[in-house]
Amino acid sequence: MSSADWIAISPLIAVAAAAVVVMMLAAFWRRHAIVAAASMIGLAVALFCVLPARSAAPRMVTGLLAIDEFGLFYVGLLLKGSLAVAAVSYGYLRARGRDAEEYYALLLTATLGCVTLAVSAHFVSFFLGLEILSVSLYALIAYTRERARSIEAGIKYLVLAAGSAAFLLFGMALLYAEYGAMGFAPLAKALKASGGANVYMLAGMALILVGAGFKLAAAPFHLWTPDVYEGAPAPATAFVAGVSKVAMAALLLRFLTQLGATDSRPILIALSALAVASMFAGNLLALLQRNVKRILAYSSIAHIGYLLVAFIAAGPMGAEAATFYLAAYMITTLIAFGVVAALSPRDRDADAMEDYQGLFWRRPWMGGAFVAALLSLAGIPLTAGFIGKYFVVASGIGSALWALVLILALNSAIGLFYYLRSVVAVYARPGEEAKAADRAPGFSLAGGVALAVLGFSLILLGVYPAPLLRLIQTAIASL
Amino acid sequence: MAIGLEHYLVVGAVLFALGLVCCMARRTAIGILIGIELILNAANINLIAFDRFGTGRFDGQIFAVFVIILAACEAAIALAIIIGMFMNFGTIDTDVADKLEG
Numbered sequence: 001m002s003s004a005d006w007i008a009i010s011p012l013i014a015v016a017a018a019a020v021v022v023m024m025l026a027a028f029w030r031r032h033a034i035v036a037a038a039s040m041i042g043l044a045v046a047l048f049c050v051l052p053a054r055s056a057a058p059r060m061v062t063g064l065l066a067i068d069e070f071g072l073f074y075v076g077l078l079l080k081g082s083l084a085v086a087a088v089s090y091g092y093l094r095a096r097g098r099d100a101e102e103y104y105a106l107l108l109t110a111t112l113g114c115v116t117l118a119v120s121a122h123f124v125s126f127f128l129g130l131e132i133l134s135v136s137l138y139a140l141i142a143y144t145r146e147r148a149r150s151i152e153a154g155i156k157y158l159v160l161a162a163g164s165a166a167f168l169l170f171g172m173a174l175l176y177a178e179y180g181a182m183g184f185a186p187l188a189k190a191l192k193a194s195g196g197a198n199v200y201m202l203a204g205m206a207l208i209l210v211g212a213g214f215k216l217a218a219a220p221f222h223l224w225t226p227d228v229y230e231g232a233p234a235p236a237t238a239f240v241a242g243v244s245k246v247a248m249a250a251l252l253l254r255f256l257t258q259l260g261a262t263d264s265r266p267i268l269i270a271l272s273a274l275a276v277a278s279m280f281a282g283n284l285l286a287l288l289q290r291n292v293k294r295i296l297a298y299s300s301i302a303h304i305g306y307l308l309v310a311f312i313a314a315g316p317m318g319a320e321a322a323t324f325y326l327a328a329y330m331i332t333t334l335i336a337f338g339v340v341a342a343l344s345p346r347d348r349d350a351d352a353m354e355d356y357q358g359l360f361w362r363r364p365w366m367g368g369a370f371v372a373a374l375l376s377l378a379g380i381p382l383t384a385g386f387i388g389k390y391f392v393v394a395s396g397i398g399s400a401l402w403a404l405v406l407i408l409a410l411n412s413a414i415g416l417f418y419y420l421r422s423v424v425a426v427y428a429r430p431g432e433e434a435k436a437a438d439r440a441p442g443f444s445l446a447g448g449v450a451l452a453v454l455g456f457s458l459i460l461l462g463v464y465p466a467p468l469l470r471l472i473q474t475a476i477a478s479l
Numbered sequence: 480m481a482i483g484l485e486h487y488l489v490v491g492a493v494l495f496a497l498g499l500v501c502c503m504a505r506r507t508a509i510g511i512l513i514g515i516e517l518i519l520n521a522a523n524i525n526l527i528a529f530d531r532f533g534t535g536r537f538d539g540q541i542f543a544v545f546v547i548i549l550a551a552c553e554a555a556i557a558l559a560i561i562i563g564m565f566m567n568f569g570t571i572d573t574d575v576a577d578k579l580e581g
Contacts (some may be wrong), residue, residue, distance in 0.1 A: 166518035173525040390519040
């Protein structure tokens with residue numbers, strides 16, 4: 001490896017080094033504030049390393065990692081998301097009061113898995129990144145181990161994620177058997193030379209889509225989502241929902257684009273089926289929920305359905321729409337779960353609708369941020385979610401996917417109902433007991449700053465998306 | 480009769496099917512974990528067989544080593560969570576853990 005290679009992968013190295021440092025701190029100097037600060041500094045250093053890495057791009061490092069504008073854009077996005085999760089976690093864990101230090105080491109290894117996925121261009125780095133992410137997430141989800149719900153969520157995620165990873169691996173083995181290649185680029189070449197789809201290729205792709213669909217929580221692989229979102233501690237839920245899905249979607253985007261898989265009719269049909277099932281399952285089941293974390297879980301399933309429409313639209317426009325949508329989705333989700341984390345008392349998570357009754361009158365800023373996140377999820381103008389949805393619809397129309405676009409519009413209308421129901425609750429006059437119990441025990445200065453920055457970006461992207469769009473265009477052009 | 484690629488593939492397919500049945504039929508968390516390990520090893524056998532009889536570049540075998548390491552990590556975390564489950568529920572039967580709705 002040359003020195004340029006090292007510079008190109010410096011963001012990954014910085015995250016890995018930060019994970020080791022934080023693990024050492026957790027072992028020898030157990031001070032929550034110091035461990036939290038160290039992990040945030042580590043993530044900030046990694047974020048800074050993206051700049052020199054960009055000057056070394058584009059570059060294939062050892063055939064496993066493709067450091068290009070596309071990968072680095074997602075690395076930057078994931079690191080920012082992870083930084084926000086770390087900041088929000090601090091207040092939540094401080095309120096909980098014990099054994100908080102190891103959490104940050106797990107958060108950093110999970111982030112390492114995410115950034116590996118974002119730059120992966122080979123089955124080995126794909127599987128390695130996915131497993132680093134998954135194994136860290138098992139522990140993060142079950143982290144509040146004195147709560148039975150948290151452990152149950154951990155077990156559910158463990159069983160299903162490990163099973164789907166095994167499926168994915170078998171799919172990779174099938175593709176390797178047929179084409180004798182594991183890198184995405186050699187695989188694409190072999191695929192083209194063999195002249196189209198055959199049984200091995202379709203079976204392998206189907207198994208890989210099952211594995212990826214599970215991580216993205218696309219219906220019908222969504223069954224774990226509400227339980228895990230409800231049981232996991234709120235900041236870990238924010239990471240699962242906001243960050244890990246973006247990483248998996250980035251990998252899938254690169255994989256499908258490089259393989260030209262969207263030219264293959266059976267794969268398009270499979271993706272369309274996933275998209276339609278996710279939109280309907282997410283929105284219709286969300287209507288039945290009263291628990292805020294479960295509503296957000298079903299809403300995230302629906303959003304993956306919208307995202308898949310942009311995947312199906314394919315081409316540069318589809319990829320751009322998907323990337324913008326993911327950025328908007330990540331910001332929005334992190335705000336929503338960040339507020340849940342800040343409001344959570346010591347012994348449980350603030351996930352009942354009553355916890356949000358009149359939130360705006362008790363805590364105007366927190367209530368405002370929560371409402372902004374809900375409106376962005378619903379796709380109301382002046383929020384990032386609206387611009388994201390606009391681009392997805394435009395890419396769908398550009399590729400003449402009329403049926404999918406119609407279903408998307410119908411589902412947005414259904415979604416509006418339960419988002420607005422939550423908004424109404426936030427603005428309702430609080431009852432006397434809610435006033436008496438008014439506290440935000442999980443709130444910290446770091447978390448507040450993170451929420452403020454996220455909220456500001458949410459509005460900024462909704463009003464003035466041009467700079468981010470230019471960045472995304474250069475990123476997609478390098479794919 | 481020489482042992483060829485097909486024999487390995489049949490073993491791999493049988494192992495995959497057994498692992499799948501094990502995941503679905505078992506009630507205890509450990510049983511499900513065993514099923515997952517079987518599927519991973521089925522994929523490993525395929526990777527190594529295709530490498531040996533196909534490309535011969537050792538990339539499949541190296542991948543198999545990665546998979547073995549990752550499976551070990553996964554088992555370590557999984558057992559820790561299963562101990563946590565036993566502490567909370569007094570059993571590792573996955574049907575008993577149903578505090579979450581749905």
